[in-house]
Amino acid sequence: MNRSFNIYGGSALTDEEAYLKRSLEGGLGYTKGQLQEIFNFLDEIEIRKMVPMSTVDPHFGLDGFIVGLFQKSDIRKPF
Secondary structure (H helix, E strand, O other): OOOOOEOOEOOOOOHHHHHHHOOOOOOOOOOHHHHHHHOOOEEEEEEEEOOOOOOOOOOOOOOOOEEEEEEEOOOOOOO
């Protein structure tokens, strides 16, 4: 799979370039659909835009990023 920079951030390197450089040079960025495909063996709890935080906040959050919460299918849900 060749990845390129997208609106959610991430490396502009192809898989081959990342392998040869041994670096992602910026991490990976995925769309909602890509996260759902990657984690399709888990139950999706939530995928949403990250809440932006300031540098003094104790939590991490960047504008334009998305975050996903998934759960193993064999765990009982409380509701």
